[in-house]
Amino acid sequence: MKVRVHIMLKKDVLDPQGEAVRHALKNIGFDEVKRVRQGKVIDLEVDDGTEKNRIDQMCEDLLANTIIESYTIDME
């Protein structure tokens, strides 16, 4: 079974990498871009029937730092 975890910096945490990407887009003519936030995608292959709460626990324990990051989980 495939699971995809999206990890993003929380709204109130500055994202200097996203800001640098926005600048670079502007420099090559993409003036319409107002804001860029950069995150991570982690694909997991887990045993069939794995409960979502196990994935939540993985995020809480290791995959995300919930002081600064939020996560969402897509299960197939």
Next chain:
Amino acid sequence: MKAAVVVFPGSNCDRDLKIAFETAGFSVEMVWHKDTSLPSSVDIVGIPGGFSFGDYLRCGAIAAQSTICSSIRAYANQGGYIIGICNGFQLLTEAGLLPGVLLRNAELKYICKTVQLKVDTVNSIYTGGYSFTDIIDLPIAHHDGNYFADSQTISELRNEERIAFRYVENPNGSLENIAGILSPNRRILGMMPHPERALVDAHGGTDGAILFRSMSPSSMSI
């Protein structure tokens, strides 16, 4: 007195930290991340700088889940002394032993230079050898040293005088110019600058030696 220095794959300041402890009169045992316990009767645990586990996922995140970290947590809960430098500081925040987190430097660049720090409290075994508001010179070498915590944590740190060192000129975007903080019981110190790289004149400065010399049997009462 006995110190344990923890070594992870990718640690690169472990032997410098060993020498720093030895110079201050400690006997030192190196501990591997797969070890299941700390040496008996250690007086302090040192977590060195470097790039544990290649900084994969987040700096210090994987090291914070390693086998030895269960023992380090237990040691901390018993009131043990721990100093984490650079990657060691990142690990202590990831392990939940110090509050906050170290983000990517605001300018996105790896910074390697000597900076000035203000000693913001002398009430700890680490800073007792300095004078309050002393300005000292220590090297920094990091990509992720931008200290961040919520406003409540920041005011707790300030009110409880748990900010050990502040940058005189903020190099990385850290809130409140924070370069190093103490745990609530003042026994755990995390700091981004490298005192173990400022021990002898040949290092270009000796201000770090004072930190290690501050730790004496009389100041450490376990």
